[in-house]
Amino acid sequence: MSSTRYQLPDPTVPLTDDLIMRHIDDNSRVIDLGCGDGRLMQRLSDERACNVVGIDVEQHNVTAVIRRGLSVVAADLNKGLADIPSDTFDFAVLSQTLQQVQRPKELLTEMLRVANRGLVVVPNFGHWRVRYEVLRRGRTPITQTLPYEWHESPNLHFMSMHDFRDLMQSIGLRIVKERPIINGRAVDRPWAANLRADSAFYLLERSSAPTR
């Protein structure tokens, strides 16, 4: 797999898609950052009657989304979202992509500039298996959610759930909802989430944003 691609061949994709779908209101305006071939966009359009725009850097993905009859803008998330006007969307989706961009902090800020709410799914580097792999083997861990050799991984950043919370606080974003994904299930308030979650889902808002 090319290291420039944003989308992971993640076995938990249907789960995270469902999770994201559940948190998006019908008829809302959604921007899918790193939309890939538009799989999730199609569902949002068909099942939720959303007005969806995809962003992707790969021309073959742009073409794939056009073939679905959906709207897509070619852009590199590493260069920010300068061409997307502020407050244009109700929701911005960033699924399994944050760890692959060069400046995650800037992108999160940008995301909540263009949209009122952000939906983010990221792998959790705090998972016990990851820690165990590092300790036991002394090597970069390869797990189900982090399935790459270090030299061919598209992932540039590794964060735990604790790290993510700290970052949100420092850039003034509020975590409205946090759902750790454990063994293929999104769990509400589990014990030792940072040890047990393979990845985590977050619903974000600007701290100053009024509660909707």
Add this chain to the structure above:
Amino acid sequence: MISDEQEGPAAPPNGVLGNVQTKYATLFEPPHELTFQVGAKLGPTTVAYETYGTLNERCDNAVFICHALTGDAHAAAFHGAEDDEKPGWWDGFIGPGKGIDTNRYFVICANVLGGCQGTTGPGSINPATGERFGLEFPFLTVSDIVSAHSELVTHLGIRQLLAVIGGSLGGMQVLDWAVRFPDQVRGAVVLASAPKLAAQGIAFNAVGRRAIYADAEFANGKYYDGEGPRYGLSLARMIAHITYLSEDSIELKFGRRLQDSDRFAFDMQKETEFQIESYLHYQGKRFVQRFDANSYLYLTRAMDYFDLSEGYDSLADALKSVTARFLVASYDTDWLFPTAQSKELVSALLQVGKHVSYTELPCPFGHDSFLIDLGPLTEMVAPFLEQTQLAGRTSADE
């Protein structure tokens, strides 16, 4: 549907368009004259156009092609008049199984108002005086060009176009069309274009016009009995042609190679020593044979004046009324209509919640890329047309 015109020729079995003929429609018969943006009235006017493919029964497969500054109605196939004839200017893109598939779509291309390839322009006879218009022709804007195209579509019995497609000045027409006649356009494809011409574009146009004005043969536009401003017009074309290429493409194609020799001639009289010189001279000379200097003045001015946001608070405000889906593409080496201008358009469309897809295509051929690099365009335009048609049928069935 098309009662007074002959049917477009059916595609022969080998998948190539048969020979086509340019057709002529007479529009805006008094008292229904065309009212120009400046208020002048003109009628009747002739519009030269060609069609490819067949209009279907639902009447939802018509695609209109807007040509660029010096193009014409002959967009595809051959006229069959000469042996060494070249096909229409977008023949690689329009035809059976091509990007704009004539097996599926009914394609129309018309020469612009103010042009000189069959549609009424400054070189036409002014019925009021019996002489050629010259500079008496009304001041022309992109909106006036689109008004004439729009009337042609109605004349052909088509209520709504599946799409309007154009590059460069053609893209400006697409934008104006989508804004002023939203009910007539389902899809808008804007290639290597912009919502307004930037200062650099105006600058190059100004130099081209100056070359024409400064030619003694220009005679204030009343040159039709003489040779006309051949030097001025060819110089205008030479300058413009440079802006259509890119540094890379010009380097690749010509480099510093000499035309006739391996050595410099050290001759101040020799004007075509480098290959690039010879090429530009050739382009200028050929252009003079097919183009009218007055049309060049009018059309470049129309381009300069074009600003989609004119009369609105903002570009986004101007686009509020559009109902068409948009497909926008720019080219990374195009410095005449740079990517930033397409992005400005896309941003404004997103801001007002319109359906838009956009990409910047990599291609070394500069502004001319949209005429040359047809593979990536086909990949996007073909599904865009297909999906736009499908969406139209779905909403019609509901």
